[in-house]
Amino acid sequence: MKKILAVAAMLAVLSVQAFAYDWYAGGSFSYNSEAVSYFGFNPEIGYVLNEDFNVGLDFGYASNNEYANLPGYGKYTAFSIAPFIEYKVTKIGDLGLYLKGNLYYNNSKYADMSDPNLQYGISVAPNVKYDLTDRIILFVGLNFLSFNTGLEKLGSADTTGFFYFGADATKVLNVGSATIGMNYRF
Numbered sequence: 373m374k375k376i377l378a379v380a381a382m383l384a385v386l387s388v389q390a391f392a393y394d395w396y397a398g399g400s401f402s403y404n405s406e407a408v409s410y411f412g413f414n415p416e417i418g419y420v421l422n423e424d425f426n427v428g429l430d431f432g433y434a435s436n437n438e439y440a441n442l443p444g445y446g447k448y449t450a451f452s453i454a455p456f457i458e459y460k461v462t463k464i465g466d467l468g469l470y471l472k473g474n475l476y477y478n479n480s481k482y483a484d485m486s487d488p489n490l491q492y493g494i495s496v497a498p499n500v501k502y503d504l505t506d507r508i509i510l511f512v513g514l515n516f517l518s519f520n521t522g523l524e525k526l527g528s529a530d531t532t533g534f535f536y537f538g539a540d541a542t543k544v545l546n547v548g549s550a551t552i553g554m555n556y557r558f
Contacts, residue, residue, distance in 0.1 A: 394420050396428075396509070400553025409437045414551070418458075426458040430474065450480035458499070466503040471496060472513070476522075485527045493522015493534070506557070513551035
């Protein structure tokens with residue numbers, strides 16, 4: 373009986389070591405005060421498939437606290453969910469360049485509108501990651517270099533499509549156009 377327990381314990385230890393660092397959790401905060409005061413919180417959980425691919429799920433919460441000077445827009449709260457796949461383009465030492473693709477759903481509600489805004493689609497943007505340690509990864513999402521397409525329903529209006537592609541050089545130094553965050557591998 374002792375031998376069976378010893379073998380079972382060794383197999384349990386080996387199986388835990390085989391899955392070491394395969395999962396990670398983390399996320400990012402964002403703040404932008406360019407036009408209105410904006411706050412965002414985006415936790416994520418992911419799984420390392422192999423050396424080149426990660427998959428996972430992003431969640432999001434965002435709000436602004438001021439009214440914009442645009443008619444029909446004002447204070448809002450938004451929630452989102454986005455499964456993702458991430459591909460490692462290149463890595464030199466601890467620094468890597470990745471492409472992250474999302475299928476996303478976003479539900480936002482403006483304070484002065486009765487119907488919520490719904491948006492869903494596909495986005496792809498580059499991420500730069502730095503492995504600070506074996507377990508801690510810092511990342512910057514370069515959102516000013518992105519591809520976005522999907523459908524949106526703004527309040528009670530008809531559903532319309534949208535498409536954005538390309539680099540926005542005017543936003544390279546804008547903190548709101550980059551997402552800075554951290555992940556922890558476990």
